Amino acid sequence: MLTNLGRLLMLCVWAFLLTNLFHPFPKPLKYFIDVALFFMVVMHGLQLVLLKSTQPKDQPLGRLQEAKIFIFGVFELLAWQKKQPPLKKK
Incomplete structure (x- = not known):
């Protein structure tokens, strides 16, 4: 439940940041949003x-799974971790 709420929040953040590319905000805010978008892309790329x-x-990741991890970040990793079977101890 909370993971899905986090995913929705992350979609809203991406939409807000990408909106600045098509309809730029006033000057001081525009630069801040550009830096935030760059930081988001770098951090999610590094995470992936x-x-x-x-x-x-x-066990390679599929393209769809990679895209979801890049877009949703840690929220997708939490959902992905829950789906993984527990590790067998030796």
Whole structure:
């Protein structure tokens, strides 16, 4: 429930940040939103790269899963983690 609310919030944040590209806000706010968009893209990209590097080679992520992780960030990772089977202890 809260994960879905987080996903919705993240979609709203992306929409707000991308709106600035098509209909720029007044000057001081425009630059702040541009920096926030850049930061968001870098952080979500870094998060995806780090996850992909820790994945076992026999369990690659699909393109759809990668896109969802890039868009929703930590909220998608939390949902993805719940779906994973527990690790077997040796």
